[in-house]
Amino acid sequence: MTSPFSVPRGLLLTESPNQERMFRRSLPYLRENGGLIALACVVACASAASLAFIPPAIGFAVDELLAGSERGLLVATLTIIGLALARLALQVGAEAMLPHVGELVLQRLRDRVVQRLASAPLRFIEAHRSGDLLRRATAELADLGAFNRNHLSTMVTTVGYLAITSVVLLVYSWPLAIVLLLTYVPLHLVFAYVAGKTNRPASADEASAASDVASHFRELLDIREQLQMHGGGEKWLGRLTTATRAQQDATLRTQTGLNLLSGTQVVQAVTLGALLVAGTLLVARDATTIGTVVIFVVAARQMFSSLTQLSNLGSQALGARVVLARLLNLLHRTRPKPVATGYVSTPRRGSLATKDLSFAYVPGHEVIEDVTVTLPVGDRVGVYGETGSGKTTLAKLFTGLYAPSEGTVTYAGTDLRYIDPDELRQRIVLVPQEVHLVSGTLLENISLIPTRPTRAEVEAGITALDLNIWVSELPDGLDTDIGPRGERLSAGERQLIGLVRAALVDAAVLIFDEATANLDLLTAEHVESAVRRLAPDRTVVVIAHRQETVERLARPMQLRAGRLGPGPPPGEEVEFPPFPYADYT
Known part of the structure; x- marks a missing residue:
């Protein structure tokens, strides 16, 4: 392996x-x-x-x-x-x-x-x-x-x-x-x-x-x-x-x-x-x-x-x-x-957890430091922080795209390194701020996911997110040619494709990294409500720059200088203490 x-x-x-x-x-x-x-x-x-x-x-x-x-x-x-x-x-x-x-x-x-x-x-x-x-x-x-x-x-x-x-x-x-x-x-x-x-x-x-x-x-x-x-x-x-x-x-x-x-x-x-x-x-x-x-x-x-x-x-x-x-x-x-023990099969649903997680692009300069957190099945977590606080890095560590410098990231108790990459992509899905598209139709781009959905399944996913009106207003609906790298779509529309992809993958953990950053306020609220309607047994992590974006989630958390801790009450901003937070589980 x-x-x-x-x-x-x-x-x-x-x-x-x-x-x-x-x-x-x-x-x-x-x-x-x-x-x-x-x-x-x-x-x-x-x-x-x-x-x-x-x-x-x-x-x-x-x-x-x-x-x-x-x-x-x-x-x-x-x-x-x-x-x-x-x-x-x-x-x-x-x-x-x-x-x-x-x-x-x-x-x-x-x-x-x-x-x-x-x-x-x-x-x-x-x-x-x-x-x-x-x-x-x-x-x-x-x-x-x-x-x-x-x-x-x-x-x-x-x-x-x-x-x-x-x-x-x-x-x-x-x-x-x-x-x-x-x-x-x-x-x-x-x-x-x-x-x-x-x-x-x-x-x-x-x-x-x-x-x-x-x-x-x-x-x-x-x-x-x-x-x-x-x-x-x-x-x-x-x-x-x-x-x-x-x-x-x-x-x-x-x-x-x-x-x-x-x-x-x-x-x-x-x-x-x-x-x-x-x-x-x-x-x-x-x-x-x-x-x-x-x-x-x-x-x-x-x-x-x-x-x-x-x-x-x-x-x-x-x-x-x-x-x-x-x-x-x-x-x-x-x-x-080589992985000595081979790949480990994981259940369809499971908790996502980190222990003593640290990461540095350059040795000695940690971007993420001593993060220990457990996200149980069905948890709704919002992570916010200022620019440069390490939010995107944390998202990539959660999904296994980056390997930790120290500590571990586990899904259902299994280190991400020991999960088959194909299986991992179906268990944990990241919706990035910049959604990558290819030349072709809207349907073809939405279908670029491991499960290879049918047209009917794509339509059902669009309906679940209440995006029918958006698709119907396109020239040819799902068959609309979006141009090279999706250039015929706005930045917000490209993000909507990423959201539909995430909805179609029956993932245990969905991580949205600034996924509504390029959407207008009305569309962003519409998408956020659609995210909240996702299956209750899915763990959802929303990473955003603004505190108000994540306040409506069950557990708002704050990331500052690479340290993760509980967020303040709605509308209140607090400073991190000079010592690491205790385990937030």
Whole structure:
């Protein structure tokens, strides 16, 4: 079993995560399709082998031609044709299979990312800019998919070709193989090392800068109305410009590293000259044949072409490596922690209680301090307090969205950490001040609850809250399109959707966090009376800024400086004493 509440505090995503041991870290996501991956790699290696054996066939043809053997020349010609046809067929197969298998792995990664983000602790989500999380979950996965479709098969086949050709050349003539090795490899490795040392950090910086640009742009869209009304657009655009310049600088550093690889062309020319000189000397001593020299020259040129191709793919490969590292970093940071005792089943109704509850965003600075309270079944509690007193934090602790720094929160005697998250969402429901909506109809948005209500059940819930008139005044009633994120509704109407959702969930505890803050006085009173009509065996907690909002509830309570205590009589405001309140049970 796992718990979504146990992510260590301060465990944030890394902008430039570790890129070591990438294959080992990716294995958990490859095993499910291991058979298909192995088959695709075999086909790719067979394609590479068919290409690698063409130079030996050409060398054999040259030797047979010089020997005047027509039969041998015919065999060599037919062999070359057969290898070319095999190469064509196998390459088509590899280019079809490798991207297909890659898409299966990417789909698994995509599903896992969505699952992990959906179940990640709220504090983790709040600690990151939405643009960064959005880019990792969408754009960077799309970049990885583009590399898989456009370059993966070429890279695998090319690497296989280089490995097989190296073995073939070593078998044919180890002296010439040593000449090729000593002449080309050291100088090429120097250029590749310098380019890689420049590219690796530059590629990571480029990905981080691109994420920063996306985050700034997303935030710009979110506050566009405020900027238009109150100004400040130039200052914000300056921040965006700074981010785009950082991305441009990182891109230029990446390109600089790639340009260093162009020096390998000089190394290739020197290597071919060395092979021809060494081959001529060996032929003169009858230590090898002209055909063998031809094999090395043809194979070396093809190897150089393959290495150049790999170099050209270097930027894409490094970019894909960085993206994969960032995705693995996201999956690692959002991994659920094991719960030793497993989940505990809870009754349909139960009391909500806290004991010695404390919470701090920053260690040593408690927002909620030593709260011990019991809310029995059917209790009606109102919690009010000034801005910054910790009301919303307390609501999130009550619902299990935040894990306590100290103390416990229990439902029916069970710590919230040991209740299945799906079950917990049906036992305790939070109606926030900002109700989140999606594009679609009013009915579709109301139905975004675990119980998946039918249209008739939605209509019954609306009737129970006496909101029929509001729905009937909408253009198409329940079928009204509310626009992206509910933009066609007022703030108060969006809160009404949250209230209907809460009424439809047969929750034991309903927590309203400033749920009537954006409603006019008449509508707020109407909704508050509807809340009071909820089933008597439900526990209702209303959190509000104003004392008069909660005075009509059975138990008004006051939260000040993170401490919870009984509220004063209606119309009377009292100060908290300098010592903690006794348990309020």
